[in-house]
Amino acid sequence: MKAAAxxxxxxxxxxxxxxxxxxxxxxxxIIAGGQSLMPMLAMRLVRPGLVIDxxxxxxxxxxxxxxxxxxxxxxxxxxDAETSPVVSGRLPLLRxxxxxxxxxxxRNRGTIGGSLAHADPSAEICLTAVTxxxxxxxxxxxxxxxxxxxxxxxxxxxxxxxxNEILTAVSFPIWAADGRVGTGxxxxxxxxxxFAIVAAAAQVAIDDDGICRRAAxxxxxxxxxxxxxxxxxxxxxxxxxxxxxxxxxxPSLESVLEPEADLHASGTARIHIAKTLVKRAILEATEDAxxxx
Amino acid sequence: MTDSRxxxxxxxxxxxxxxxxxxEPRMTLLDFLRxxxxxxxxxxxxxxxxxGACSVLLNDVPIRSCLMLAxxxxxxxxxxxxxxxxxxxxxxxxxxxxxxxxxxxxxxxxPGMLIAAQALLQRNPDPSREDIREAISGNLCRCTGYxxxxxxxxxxxxxxxxxxxxxxx
Ligand code: FES
Ligand code: FES
Numbered sequence: 001m002k003a004a005a006x007x008x009x010x011x012x013x014x015x016x017x018x019x020x021x022x023x024x025x026x027x028x029x030i031i032a033g034g035q036s037l038m039p040m041l042a043m044r045l046v047r048p049g050l051v052i053d054x055x056x057x058x059x060x061x062x063x064x065x066x067x068x069x070x071x072x073x074x075x076x077x078x079x080d081a082e083t084s085p086v087v088s089g090r091l092p093l094l095r096x097x098x099x100x101x102x103x104x105x106x107r108n109r110g111t112i113g114g115s116l117a118h119a120d121p122s123a124e125i126c127l128t129a130v131t132x133x134x135x136x137x138x139x140x141x142x143x144x145x146x147x148x149x150x151x152x153x154x155x156x157x158x159x160x161x162x163x164n165e166i167l168t169a170v171s172f173p174i175w176a177a178d179g180r181v182g183t184g185x186x187x188x189x190x191x192x193x194x195f196a197i198v199a200a201a202a203q204v205a206i207d208d209d210g211i212c213r214r215a216a217x218x219x220x221x222x223x224x225x226x227x228x229x230x231x232x233x234x235x236x237x238x239x240x241x242x243x244x245x246x247x248x249x250x251p252s253l254e255s256v257l258e259p260e261a262d263l264h265a266s267g268t269a270r271i272h273i274a275k276t277l278v279k280r281a282i283l284e285a286t287e288d289a290x291x292x293x
Numbered sequence: 294m295t296d297s298r299x300x301x302x303x304x305x306x307x308x309x310x311x312x313x314x315x316x317e318p319r320m321t322l323l324d325f326l327r328x329x330x331x332x333x334x335x336x337x338x339x340x341x342x343x344x345g346a347c348s349v350l351l352n353d354v355p356i357r358s359c360l361m362l363a364x365x366x367x368x369x370x371x372x373x374x375x376x377x378x379x380x381x382x383x384x385x386x387x388x389x390x391x392x393x394x395x396x397x398x399x400x401x402x403x404p405g406m407l408i409a410a411q412a413l414l415q416r417n418p419d420p421s422r423e424d425i426r427e428a429i430s431g432n433l434c435r436c437t438g439y440x441x442x443x444x445x446x447x448x449x450x451x452x453x454x455x456x457x458x459x460x461x462x
Contacts, residue, residue: 001341002319002340005318005319006298007299007318008298010365010367031362031365034360034365035342035360038321038341038342038359038362039341041319042340042341043341053362103345103430103431104354104355104412104427104431105355106342106431108351108354108355108356109357109360193427193430
């Protein structure tokens with residue numbers, strides 16, 4: 001359980017990091033919080049020739065509210081995002097999701113960008129990014145591009161990032177003027193803070209008459225990448241999201257989910273869990289919106 | 294086949310002492326503490342971030358030392374379990390409470406548990422049972438069943454609050 005030998009650099013600027021990354025012959029690998037990469041190095045699932053530590057690039061950390069959204073630097077620690085007043089005020093869904101991410105010891109090192117770049121199918125941060133339609137920013141020596149989270153995360157540990165690109169930030173949109181916003185996050189795992197067997201997230205905007213004006217609902221770990229449930233969302237808009245309204249929408253999950261069986265749950269069980277969690281997340285979000293004054 | 298790479302010089306503060314050493318990039322902070330500095334109080338369990346036995350404080354917050362490279366700790370401030378006891382070697386309040394409530398059997402998980410407990414009490418001197426359970430949720434213990442560990446941390450919180458003049462719960 002020892003990593004194979006590699007060289008190590010710790011650039012202080014993004015330009016410098018991009019330059020290191022463009023030297024493909026060195027087989028470079030980026031490290032941020034290292035909470036997924038370090039085990040992979042130890043197990044020799046990855047054997048980079050060069051490890052580029054981006055933790056010292058100051059511009060990659062921090063949470064700012066700008067242009068109707070919240071932008072989080074890739075190296076922002078999960079703990080720092082969780083305790084950020086901007087996140088609790090403007091991105092309550094992410095705050096709820098972060099409570100399910102790993103343990104104290106891993107959240108203190110683990111980063112928002114690292115979790116997105118790793119793209120574990122059960123990752124709560126990936127699920128939140130897909131639910132809210134977050135925008136992922138990738139930077140290389142050639143320039144910068146933005147991708148929707150659902151176009152970025154392609155499958156288990158597979159993303160649209162090119163080898164010379166660094167994930168530098170993620171921007172979550174803030175919902176405005178659609179009514180009261182409520183959020184729900186539900187997860188089943190073997191133990192508290194363990195990998196999600198299935199997770200579901202919902203954000204709704206409810207008007208003064210209790211009618212849903214906007215809905216975003218998604219599931220993780222029942223498909224290779226987190227998936228928005230558009231049929232459920234469409235069925236909620238214009239309705240009061242009660243159990244009686246949600247229940248008939250749930251069979252639509254059967255045609256979009258393609259769960260794998262593993263040690264924890266069979267495919268059939270995952271579909272059942274997904275339906276239950278989606279319903280709970282929507283009802284939690286609706287209740288949350290009613291409580292929001 | 295050996296394939297070693299040039300070493301880098303790092304310096305950091307560990308338990309109040311300034312340390313400078315040359316390390317290979319691939320060495321984890323855990324191996325550095327144990328094998329280079331002989332700080333063997335920090336335990337090696339799984340070496341891939343599952344068990345919590347290797348927990349240390351990095352700038353006062355708990356982390357897993359097997360999930361960090363020693364080179365990444367350059368310039369940082371660390372506390373290991375050796376740094377918890379008083380300078381004369383006598384047990385800290387939290388360590389004392391572990392001893393009193395029999396919060397350890399084989400002791401393998403204990404350094405990690407102590408670090409997690411210390412970090413919790415520093416940030417929340419009056420934790421609920423739920424807070425305690427969550428704080429040690431990243432640390433596996435195969436012996437105690439966790440009951441006495443939770444008791445130990447509750448006792449430590451009570452004593453801490455008495456000491457600071459707050460009424461015991
Ligand atoms: S040895 Fe680090 S978590 Fe197990
Ligand atoms: S006392 Fe043996 S593992 Fe905890």
